[in-house]
Amino acid sequence: MLRRLRPSFSSFLIGITAALTIGPAVVVPAYAQTTGGAIVGVVSDVQSGVLPGVTLTARNAETGVVRATVSEADGRYRMAGLPPGRYDVKAELGGFSVVDLKDITLTIGLEVTHNITMQLQGVQESLTVTGQAPVVEATRTDVSGVISQQQIESLPLATRQPVALALLMPGTSQDAVRPRKFNANLGAGAFTNAGxxxxxxxxxxxxxxxxxxxxFPQNAIREFKVNLSNATAEYGWTASGVVSIATKSGTNLISGEAFEYFRDKSxxxxxxxxxxxHDTKGSPKPNYRRNQFGASIGGPIVKDKVHFFGAVERTKEDKFxxxxxxxxxxxSLLEGSFPEPEYSNTYFGKTDWQINSNQSVFVRFAGQQQDYTCDSCGGSAAYNSDGGINQPRRSVxxxxxxxxxSRALNEVRxxxxxxxxxxxxxxxTTVFDFADxxxxxxxQFVPTFAFPSATYGWPAGLYVLQWAKEVRDDLSITTGAHTWKFGGGVRSMPSQDDVPPNNGAWTFGTDQVFDGTPATQALLRNPILFTATGPNTSIRRDLPNVYTEVYVQDEWKPVSNLTVNLGLRYDYQAKVLNTTLNASDTSIFPTFGTARDxxxxxxxxxxxxxxNFGPRVGFAWDTRNNxxxxxxxAFGVYYNPIWATVMRGEQTNFxxxxxxxxxxxxxxPYGGRDPFAFASTAPQNISIVDNGLQNSRAAASTVGISQGITSLMAIHxxxxYNDMEGVPLLTNINPRANxxxxNRPNPTFARIDELKNLGYNKYKALLLRLEKRQDKNFQFLVSYxxxxxxxxxxxxxxxxxxxxxxNPDLDAGPSANDRRHVLVASGAYLLPGDVQIGAVWTLRTTMPFNAVAGADLNxxxxxxxxxxxxxxxMGNRxxxxxxxxxxxxxxxxxxxxxxxxxxxxxxxxxxxxRVNKSFAxxxxxxxxxxxxxxxxxxxxNLAASGGAGGQNGVPPGWTLNVRSDVFGRIxxxxxxxxxxLAVRVGW
Incomplete structure (x- = not known):
C-alpha cells in the first residue's frame, strides 16, 4: 500500500490547546526570543524634574491596537513586547500639555528611547514630535542588524526566501548549505547547523x-533580525548566531497581492x-522553466481588535x-544534461486578537510540501548518484x-x-509506508560505484519522521534602572527512522570505462574496497530528544548613557544520548550475553x-549621550545541541x-558465502558513544563601535572571536598497530568508531558595515x-x-568553509516615474580543499x-x-x-x-x-560550496582524488x- 504518512489534525489541536491553556497563570520556564520591540524613556518637566503617574498610550498606526502604561516614581516608562510596526504615542498628565510622538518605527527586537519633556498647560496646548528608528542602537550589546521589509521588497532575490538576504550582513555565508535548504552560516564560521x-x-x-x-512564503515575512555574535541570555542552543523572523499580521485595511515570477531557458x-x-558534442541548450506564483491577503475581522493574514506560494521548476x-x-555515457524537476508549495495563515489593552493572542498555521529530484547530482556525480527527497512539513x-x-510583561508561546x-x-518518486x-x-536502491573521477549509484534511503512540541515563556519586570527577564522552556523533538537494506558501495583506485549498465559493470577490475550495511535486513530506530532551558537576565542602566547586560543561562539536553536504552534489550543489542557483547x-x-551554564555579559556606552x-x-558561553543523526550508529550495531x-x-565480495555467514565470522565494525559525551561549547567575545554619520547613516x-570546542567527531579506537x-587491540571487533568531543574551531573576524536607511529615494548597505x-x-x-x-593532527588546518574576504554591497534607488532599481554585488575569495590519496593507507x-x-x-592555502x-x-x-x-x-x-515599475x-x-x-x-563562478568538508548531500565541488587526472578541478x-520577469498586482 502506498500512502503519505501524516499526523492527525487532532494532534495539532492538542498541541495548540496546551500552549494556550498553560498561559500566563504560571510562569512556565521558557526561552524568550521574542520578536517585539520596546519604547522606553523618562518623563520630566522643563526643570528636569521627573514626572510620575503620566499616562502613556501607544497606538499601532496599522492595526489600531493600543497599549497603555504609567510612568513610575522615577519618571521611567517602558512599553515592551510591541509587535514590529509604526506607532503613535501620547503622554498625558493633569495640569500639563499633551505630548504626541508620531511615527515611531519599531523593528524586530528594537528598543527605542524617547525621553519626554512636558510643559505646564497654558504655556503650550500640545507638542508633537516625529520619531524614527535610530540607525545607531544605543543600548545594543550584541553584533546584529535587521533586514527590513523595504530590503526584502526592493532587492533581487533568486529564491524568494528572505533568509537569503541574511548574506547582506557581514560574517555570513551559505557555503556547504545543502541544495534547497534555505540555511545560512552565522558568525562562528564553523558549520551550517551552529546557528x-x-x-x-x-x-x-x-x-x-x-x-x-x-x-515560509515570502509574503508572510515582515522582517528579520540577524544576530552574528554574543546574543544575550534569552537566546540559547546556538554556538554562533541567531536569525529571528517576524511574520506579518493583518491591519485595519484589507490589502493583498497576487504575483507570478517566470524564468525560461530563453x-x-x-x-x-x-x-x-554544446560546442564539442553538439548538446542542445538545456531546457529550463520556472514558475513561482502565489497570493496573500490580510485585513480586519473586527476593526482595532481582530485581524487576519494569509499567504500561499508555489514554485515549480523544470531544471536540468x-x-x-x-x-x-x-x-561519456554518464555525462550530459539531465532533468531535475522540483516543486515547493508553502502556505501560511495567522489571526491576531487584541483582547484588551493589556492582553493579546495570535495563532498561526504554516505548511510546506516539497519534492526535488536529486540532492547533489552534477559535476563528477552521475545523475543517479544521490536521491531526491519528498518533504511534508507543518506547524501550528x-x-x-x-x-x-506598568512594570511587568509576560509572554507565553x-x-x-x-x-x-x-x-x-x-x-x-513513489513514497511508501514508514517501515514498509x-x-x-x-x-529503488542501486549499488554505488566510486572512481577517482566519477561516482554512480544510490544504495539506500532511510525515511525519517519527526514531531516536536514546544512551550516557553518569559517574564519581564522593570524596577528603576533594571529590566529583568526570567524564563525557560521545554521542547520535545523525537524522531524515528526506518533503515532499509543497503546494496553496498564499491571503490576503485583507477578510472575505468563505465556507464552503469550490467555490461560495463561486468568489465570492472581491481576494486580496493567494498562496504555494505545490513544486506537483506531492515531496522527501525527511535531517537527521543528533549531540550530544557532556563535563564535570568538583567539590563541595567547605571547612568543614562551606559547599558550593562548581565545574564546566566542553563541548557540541558535529555534522552538524545540513548539514555532510555537498556544494554540487555536484545531487540536493540542482539549480541548481549555473547562473545560480542x-x-x-x-x-x-x-x-x-x-x-551547561552559560554566563553572558555585555555593555553599550553612548559616549556623548546623544x-x-x-x-x-560582550562575552558569553554558548552550547550547541547534539544532533540526533550522530546517535544513530549505536542503535544499528549487529x-x-x-x-x-x-x-x-x-x-x-563474499567469495561465494552468504552475507550473513560472512558477517557472523568476520569481526564487525561497531559505533559507540563516549559515555562522557558533552554538548559542544563556544566562548564568544566581541568589541565594537557604531558611529552615526547622519540621522539615517552609520558605520559599524x-x-x-569565537572559540568552539567539544564538537562530536567519530574516531577509531581500535586501529591496526601497523x-x-x-593486529587490533580488541580482535573481537574490527573498527570501533567512538563519538567523542574532539572537534574545535577558532574563528577571528573583523566585521564592517556601512548602512543608509531609506530616505530621499534611496538606501544602501555595504558589508565587509x-x-x-x-x-x-x-x-x-x-x-x-x-x-x-x-595521526589526528593531520586534520588541523583552515576551517572547511574558510573564506578570508567577503564584500557584499546592496542598495535600491527610486527613480522618477515610480521606477525602482535594486542591486546586490557579492565578492568572495576562495575556500580550501583536500588532497585525498584514493586508497586506504591506514x-x-x-x-x-x-x-x-x-x-x-591545504588546497588554495x-x-x-x-x-x-x-x-x-x-x-x-x-x-x-x-x-x-x-x-x-x-x-x-x-x-x-532588479528593476520594478509601478502603475497606480x-x-x-x-x-x-x-x-x-x-x-x-x-x-x-565555479560551484564548490562544500570546500574541504563536502558530504551529507553537499558535494565538495573539487575532484579530491589525486589518482584522477582532473584532481583539483571543479x-x-x-x-x-x-x-x-514578473508581474505583481496589489490592492
Missing part, C-alpha cells in the same frame, strides 16, 4: 541535522560546462543538472502576551510541528551533560551487519568581512570523523586518507607544498605530475539587479512589472546569466 533559526520567537530547526525545518545563458558540451567528469573517455503555533502592570523526510531515486519494504521500494561499552544511566557614538563589548572488505573479489565595526597489516577560521573539524555539516585516529576501511605530506584543507607532495605520491603510482594551473578556485563575483490604479491598487537578472556580467558552475 539558531526562530519564527515569531519559536524554534524552526529539525533535531536530526539542525537545518531549518520549513520555509532568458538564460549557458554556464561554462553546458557551453562546452549537468554531469561533467572531465574524463569523457571513461564516462500560538502566543499570549499579558501586560500584568507554544508550537506543534511535523517534519517528514522521504528520499527516493531520481527515477521513482515492498519489492518496489527495494528495487557490547554492554561493557555502555553506561546509559550516567550519560548526560548537566553542567546616540551618535556607541562603544560596545542489527544490520556492517561489512567492510579491503581488496575484495569482484563481483562477489566589530571584532569577533597501518593496514597490524575579514575572517580566519582554524580547527580540526573535517566537515561543514552535522557529522564527521577523524581522518586518521593515529587500514581503517575508509578511503579518505590524505596524500602523505599533506594535511586537511599552500599550493606549492600541496603539489610537491601530490606529485611525489603520483610518481609512486606511475602518474604524471600536475602544474600549478591544475588547481581551480571557487572565488565568487556576481552582480544581481487608484483606491490603493497598483500593478508592478518586475525584471531581475542574476550574475548580470556573466562571470564564470566540474560545476553557477549560471552565467539568468533573467526573470
Amino acid at each position: 539558531a533559526f526562530l519564527i515569531d520567537g519559536l524554534w524552526n530547526k529539525e533535531p536530526c541535522t539542525g537545518e531549518p525545518r520549513q520555509d 532568458l538564460n545563458t549557458m554556464n561554462r560546462f553546458e557551453q562546452a558540451a 543538472v549537468t554531469v561533467s567528469t572531465g574524463k569523457s573517455q571513461f564516462y 503555533a500560538a502566543a499570549h502576551t499579558w501586560v500584568i502592570s 507554544g508550537q506543534y510541528s511535523f517534519y517528514g523526510y522521504y528520499p527516493h531515486p531520481v527515477s521513482d 519494504y515492498p519489492a518496489q521500494r527495494l528495487k 557490547l554492554s561493557a561499552f555502555y553506561d546509559f544511566k550516567n550519560r548526560g551533560d548537566k553542567n 546616540g551618535r557614538t556607541v562603544v560596545r563589548g 542489527r544490520q551487519a556492517a561489512i567492510n572488505i579491503s581488496n575484495p573479489s569482484y563481483p562477489d 565595526a566589530d571584532v569577533v 597501518g593496514t597489516t597490524g 568581512t575579514l575572517a580566519k577560521g582554524d580547527g580540526n573539524i573535517p566537515f561543514t555539516g552535522n557529522s564527521g570523523r577523524v581522518t586518521d585516529s593515529q 587500514g581503517d576501511g575508509v578511503v579518505s586518507d590524505f596524500v602523505p605530506g599533506t594535511t586537511r584543507a 599552500d599550493n606549492a607544498t600541496l603539489l610537491t607532495a601530490v606529485n611525489a605520491y603520483r610518481a609512486t603510482l606511475g602518474l604524471a605530475p600536475f602544474p600549478a594551473s591544475q588547481l581551480d578556485s571557487n572565488d565568487y563575483n556576481a552582480v544581481d539587479m 490604479l487608484g483606491s490603493h491598487r497598483k500593478i508592478d512589472l518586475i525584471a531581475q537578472v542574476f550574475n548580470v556580467f556573466g562571470r564564470d 566540474n560545476q558552475a553557477y549560471n552565467r546569466q539568468q533573467a526573470e
Whole structure:
C-alpha cells in the first residue's frame, strides 16, 4: 500500500490547546526570543524634574491596537513586547500639555528611547514630535542588524526566501548549505547547523541535522533580525548566531497581492560546462522553466481588535543538472544534461486578537510540501548518484502576551510541528509506508560505484519522521534602572527512522570505462574496497530528544548613557544520548550475553551533560549621550545541541551487519558465502558513544563601535572571536598497530568508531558595515568581512570523523568553509516615474580543499586518507607544498605530475539587479512589472560550496582524488546569466 504518512489534525489541536491553556497563570520556564520591540524613556518637566503617574498610550498606526502604561516614581516608562510596526504615542498628565510622538518605527527586537519633556498647560496646548528608528542602537550589546521589509521588497532575490538576504550582513555565508535548504552560516564560521533559526520567537530547526525545518512564503515575512555574535541570555542552543523572523499580521485595511515570477531557458545563458558540451558534442541548450506564483491577503475581522493574514506560494521548476567528469573517455555515457524537476508549495495563515489593552493572542498555521529530484547530482556525480527527497512539513503555533502592570510583561508561546523526510531515486518518486519494504521500494536502491573521477549509484534511503512540541515563556519586570527577564522552556523533538537494506558501495583506485549498465559493470577490475550495511535486513530506530532551558537576565542602566547586560543561562539536553536504552534489550543489542557483547561499552544511566551554564555579559556606552557614538563589548558561553543523526550508529550495531572488505573479489565480495555467514565470522565494525559525551561549547567575545554619520547613516565595526570546542567527531579506537597489516587491540571487533568531543574551531573576524536607511529615494548597505577560521573539524555539516585516529593532527588546518574576504554591497534607488532599481554585488575569495590519496593507507576501511605530506584543507592555502607532495605520491603510482594551473578556485563575483515599475490604479491598487537578472556580467563562478568538508548531500565541488587526472578541478558552475520577469498586482 502506498500512502503519505501524516499526523492527525487532532494532534495539532492538542498541541495548540496546551500552549494556550498553560498561559500566563504560571510562569512556565521558557526561552524568550521574542520578536517585539520596546519604547522606553523618562518623563520630566522643563526643570528636569521627573514626572510620575503620566499616562502613556501607544497606538499601532496599522492595526489600531493600543497599549497603555504609567510612568513610575522615577519618571521611567517602558512599553515592551510591541509587535514590529509604526506607532503613535501620547503622554498625558493633569495640569500639563499633551505630548504626541508620531511615527515611531519599531523593528524586530528594537528598543527605542524617547525621553519626554512636558510643559505646564497654558504655556503650550500640545507638542508633537516625529520619531524614527535610530540607525545607531544605543543600548545594543550584541553584533546584529535587521533586514527590513523595504530590503526584502526592493532587492533581487533568486529564491524568494528572505533568509537569503541574511548574506547582506557581514560574517555570513551559505557555503556547504545543502541544495534547497534555505540555511545560512552565522558568525562562528564553523558549520551550517551552529546557528539558531526562530519564527515569531519559536524554534524552526529539525533535531536530526539542525537545518531549518520549513520555509515560509515570502509574503508572510515582515522582517528579520540577524544576530552574528554574543546574543544575550534569552537566546540559547546556538554556538554562533541567531536569525529571528517576524511574520506579518493583518491591519485595519484589507490589502493583498497576487504575483507570478517566470524564468525560461530563453532568458538564460549557458554556464561554462553546458557551453562546452554544446560546442564539442553538439548538446542542445538545456531546457529550463520556472514558475513561482502565489497570493496573500490580510485585513480586519473586527476593526482595532481582530485581524487576519494569509499567504500561499508555489514554485515549480523544470531544471536540468549537468554531469561533467572531465574524463569523457571513461564516462561519456554518464555525462550530459539531465532533468531535475522540483516543486515547493508553502502556505501560511495567522489571526491576531487584541483582547484588551493589556492582553493579546495570535495563532498561526504554516505548511510546506516539497519534492526535488536529486540532492547533489552534477559535476563528477552521475545523475543517479544521490536521491531526491519528498518533504511534508507543518506547524501550528500560538502566543499570549499579558501586560500584568506598568512594570511587568509576560509572554507565553507554544508550537506543534511535523517534519517528514522521504528520499527516493531520481527515477521513482513513489513514497511508501514508514517501515514498509515492498519489492518496489527495494528495487529503488542501486549499488554505488566510486572512481577517482566519477561516482554512480544510490544504495539506500532511510525515511525519517519527526514531531516536536514546544512551550516557553518569559517574564519581564522593570524596577528603576533594571529590566529583568526570567524564563525557560521545554521542547520535545523525537524522531524515528526506518533503515532499509543497503546494496553496498564499491571503490576503485583507477578510472575505468563505465556507464552503469550490467555490461560495463561486468568489465570492472581491481576494486580496493567494498562496504555494505545490513544486506537483506531492515531496522527501525527511535531517537527521543528533549531540550530544557532556563535563564535570568538583567539590563541595567547605571547612568543614562551606559547599558550593562548581565545574564546566566542553563541548557540541558535529555534522552538524545540513548539514555532510555537498556544494554540487555536484545531487540536493540542482539549480541548481549555473547562473545560480542557490547554492554561493557555502555553506561546509559550516567550519560548526560548537566553542567551547561552559560554566563553572558555585555555593555553599550553612548559616549556623548546623544546616540551618535556607541562603544560596545560582550562575552558569553554558548552550547550547541547534539544532533540526533550522530546517535544513530549505536542503535544499528549487529542489527544490520556492517561489512567492510579491503581488496575484495569482484563481483562477489563474499567469495561465494552468504552475507550473513560472512558477517557472523568476520569481526564487525561497531559505533559507540563516549559515555562522557558533552554538548559542544563556544566562548564568544566581541568589541565594537557604531558611529552615526547622519540621522539615517552609520558605520559599524566589530571584532569577533569565537572559540568552539567539544564538537562530536567519530574516531577509531581500535586501529591496526601497523597501518593496514597490524593486529587490533580488541580482535573481537574490527573498527570501533567512538563519538567523542574532539572537534574545535577558532574563528577571528573583523566585521564592517556601512548602512543608509531609506530616505530621499534611496538606501544602501555595504558589508565587509575579514575572517580566519582554524580547527580540526573535517566537515561543514552535522557529522564527521577523524581522518586518521593515529595521526589526528593531520586534520588541523583552515576551517572547511574558510573564506578570508567577503564584500557584499546592496542598495535600491527610486527613480522618477515610480521606477525602482535594486542591486546586490557579492565578492568572495576562495575556500580550501583536500588532497585525498584514493586508497586506504591506514587500514581503517575508509578511503579518505590524505596524500602523505599533506594535511586537511591545504588546497588554495599552500599550493606549492600541496603539489610537491601530490606529485611525489603520483610518481609512486606511475602518474604524471600536475602544474600549478591544475588547481581551480571557487572565488565568487556576481552582480544581481532588479528593476520594478509601478502603475497606480487608484483606491490603493497598483500593478508592478518586475525584471531581475542574476550574475548580470556573466562571470564564470565555479560551484564548490562544500570546500574541504563536502558530504551529507553537499558535494565538495573539487575532484579530491589525486589518482584522477582532473584532481583539483571543479566540474560545476553557477549560471552565467539568468533573467526573470514578473508581474505583481496589489490592492
